[in-house]
Amino acid sequence: MIEAVFFLAGLLVGAIGAWIAGKKKAGQAIQNELESLTRGLRAGNLPDPERASQTVIPEVQEVRKVLSDGWAPRPGGEGDETRQALLRIAEFLRHRVESPLLAGLEGGGGDLRDQADAALGAVEDLEFFLEDPPSSREPEIRNLTQVAQEVTREFASQSSVLVKVQAPQEPIRIRVEPEPLKDAIFLILHNAAEFGGEQPLELNLGTEGGKAYLKVRDKGPGFSAEALLKAMNPFYSTSPGGLGLGLPHARRAVNGQGGEVFLRNGEGGGAEVEIQLPLGD
Numbered sequence: 001m002i003e004a005v006f007f008l009a010g011l012l013v014g015a016i017g018a019w020i021a022g023k024k025k026a027g028q029a030i031q032n033e034l035e036s037l038t039r040g041l042r043a044g045n046l047p048d049p050e051r052a053s054q055t056v057i058p059e060v061q062e063v064r065k066v067l068s069d070g071w072a073p074r075p076g077g078e079g080d081e082t083r084q085a086l087l088r089i090a091e092f093l094r095h096r097v098e099s100p101l102l103a104g105l106e107g108g109g110g111d112l113r114d115q116a117d118a119a120l121g122a123v124e125d126l127e128f129f130l131e132d133p134p135s136s137r138e139p140e141i142r143n144l145t146q147v148a149q150e151v152t153r154e155f156a157s158q159s160s161v162l163v164k165v166q167a168p169q170e171p172i173r174i175r176v177e178p179e180p181l182k183d184a185i186f187l188i189l190h191n192a193a194e195f196g197g198e199q200p201l202e203l204n205l206g207t208e209g210g211k212a213y214l215k216v217r218d219k220g221p222g223f224s225a226e227a228l229l230k231a232m233n234p235f236y237s238t239s240p241g242g243l244g245l246g247l248p249h250a251r252r253a254v255n256g257q258g259g260e261v262f263l264r265n266g267e268g269g270g271a272e273v274e275i276q277l278p279l280g281d
Helices: 002-020 024-042 058-070 079-107 109-130 144-158 178-195 225-230 246-255
Strands: 140-143 163-166 173-176 201-208 211-217 260-265 271-278
Touching: 140 144, 144 163, 144 173, 144 178, 144 201, 144 211, 173 178, 173 271, 178 201, 178 211, 178 246, 178 271, 225 260, 246 260, 246 271
Parallel strands: 163 201
Antiparallel strands: 140 173, 201 211, 211 271, 260 271
């Protein structure tokens, strides 16, 4: 299933890239075909490439074929999982790809390129989530506080949400591959900012029981009972335009470092996501 989505993303990058190059007519065709495709996905129907129109553009025709071949329901109760993935991808395409394309077509001129860039960025986000976390050859001894500060600076350059950091003065030594860990922390901050109502976030660091921890807490409504059970499942999200791949990607990155990710609701309200990592030598 994941492989099918990854190939879909690559095809859309190429198709939207052609539109950015100035092919407005091709952009209209892509938008129309995506609209038809997402209608079927929202209904839980896998596309049948053999029944597609003769005029369908090659990129979307190939997407239809990949979905049909790669997402066919299998025995053992996987039909519900497949349907959930289809619905989530349909919503993502509608909110993050189809809508910018349509807005660009209506606006024309510079707005056309801006909205095409937005659609392309959304598809690149999809590719990022589906890739394995990057890996260097050798882990490094790093100070978790410094790693977190690097991430919060990057986050501040892209978000207006304030992050309040609390950390001990002494270094928190961990042995990690920095880039996957940074990606995980950034994704957790992004998720907290979205569901925390744009209120300031708390990021607390420390050590306990031979492990380092990093906790991100927001001021939102917290996790529902269902979300506590399913938030780590790929394609689960309570956000209409979300893919539901942020936290699963973060967990994969942290697990690859020998760490764990925990979800809970804070005693005073809000959601809390905790990363635990082994202390370095």
